[in-house]
Amino acid sequence: xxxxxxxxxxxxxxxxxxxxxxxxxxxxxxxxxxxxxxxxxxxxxxxxxxxxxxxxxxxxxxxxxxxxxxxxxxxxxxxxxxxxxxxxxxxxxxxxxxxxxxxxxxxxxxxxxxxxxxxxxxxxxxxxxxxxxxxxxxxxxxxxxxxxxxxxxxxxxxxxxxxxxxxxxxxxxxxxxxxxxxxxxxxxxxxxxxxxxxxxxxxxxxxxxxxxxxxxxxxxxxxxxxxxxxxxxxxxxxxxxxxxxxxxxxxxxxxxxxxxxxxxxxxxxxxxxxxxxxxxxxxxxxxxxxxxxxxxxxxxxxxxxxxxxxxxxxxxxxxxxxxxxxxxxxxxxxxxxxxxxxxxxxxxxxxxxxx
Numbered sequence: 326x327x328x329x330x331x332x333x334x335x336x337x338x339x340x341x342x343x344x345x346x347x348x349x350x351x352x353x354x355x356x357x358x359x360x361x362x363x364x365x366x367x368x369x370x371x372x373x374x375x376x377x378x379x380x381x382x383x384x385x386x387x388x389x390x391x392x393x394x395x396x397x398x399x400x401x402x403x404x405x406x407x408x409x410x411x412x413x414x415x416x417x418x419x420x421x422x423x424x425x426x427x428x429x430x431x432x433x434x435x436x437x438x439x440x441x442x443x444x445x446x447x448x449x450x451x452x453x454x455x456x457x458x459x460x461x462x463x464x465x466x467x468x469x470x471x472x473x474x475x476x477x478x479x480x481x482x483x484x485x486x487x488x489x490x491x492x493x494x495x496x497x498x499x500x501x502x503x504x505x506x507x508x509x510x511x512x513x514x515x516x517x518x519x520x521x522x523x524x525x526x527x528x529x530x531x532x533x534x535x536x537x538x539x540x541x542x543x544x545x546x547x548x549x550x551x552x553x554x555x556x557x558x559x560x561x562x563x564x565x566x567x568x569x570x571x572x573x574x575x576x577x578x579x580x581x582x583x584x585x586x587x588x589x590x591x592x593x594x595x596x597x598x599x600x601x602x603x604x605x606x607x608x609x610x611x612x613x614x615x616x617x618x619x620x621x622x623x624x625x626x627x628x629x630x631x632x633x634x635x636x637x638x639x640x641x642x643x644x645x646x647x648x649x650x651x652x653x654x655x656x657x658x659x660x661x662x663x664x665x666x667x668x669x670x671x672x673x674x675x676x677x678x679x680x
Contacts, residue, residue: 457484480518498532524562
């Protein structure tokens with residue numbers, strides 16, 4: 326798991342403001358621009374088909390929806406994003422939801438409070454949220470009503486839960502000791518907590534599963550080659566195939582999100598590389614057959630980019646705009662139209678868009 330640092334809040338600044346007020350920031354931006362150009366030109370086995378959107382202006386706060394999760398009579402209701410709001414440097418906190426276009430016109434809804442929760446995911450019917458919770462150094466998967474009401478249900482051990490498209494199963498990551506070593510693998514279980522099946526058995530760390538829209542395949546990240554790469558397998562664990570070639574660039578690829586649109590066959594993922602001695606993160610998109618690689622956006626402090634329900638936008642958490650704590654943003658799939666969804670002095674991480 327990759328971690329981001331955070332401290333106090335700082336609002337995003339436009340490029341023009343940075344140029345007037347902070348020479349050091351200008352130097353940083355120039356470096357980022359050269360880094361982006363190098364990333365766009367580098368060979369990943371396919372080569373990016375478009376240039377990354379790096380020096381974007383200040384993101385617009387999203388337009389301001391009603392913040393609701395249901396409606397009638399033709400009333401527009403924005404899709405909601407579930408995410409973790411963390412108080413500290415750690416990658417766990419409380420589960421929150423917010424309308425994807427709220428721009429703070431409607432406050433987020435707290436689903437859990439003052440907990441050690443992570444990796445939330447919507448059920449396909451938008452009625453429940455699965456998430457992980459750390460208790461006594463162990464991870465457990467819980468399910469809660471999307472309204473935040475009613476009891477929690479613990480359905481098993483593990484983390485990074487993802488519902489199958491039909492809602493009958495949950496794929497997840499778990500760590501178990503085998504032959505004196507800890508091994509991280511992908512598992513699947515019934516969504517009510519029964520019938521657990523192990524899907525990966527490689528000694529390299531496997532995790533972060535994401536279902537294809539027809540439920541027949543699962544994308545996941547694996548460290549079995551020495552670098553984190555994106556793999557695809559059948560839903561029963563067979564035919565595990567590497568999609569990315571990040572090791573060729575000395576980089577790591579993780580956190581895949583399979584487009585929910587049938588036939589789109591695109592995976593968005595997190596790319597962590599090093600250029601000129603500096604580390605950077607990017608949002609990249611690749612076809613499920615390993616072709617047509619594009620770099621959509623380069624941004625610091627990135628976690629888990631995920632598709633919108635119609636695959637036109639990507640939600641992600643980032644320190645974009647010289648922030649010291651990450652917020653949730655969305656961006657068009659071509660790297661344009663950046664919008665900021667959350668703001669404040671808390672760490673908003675691990676978004677997942679409602680189906």
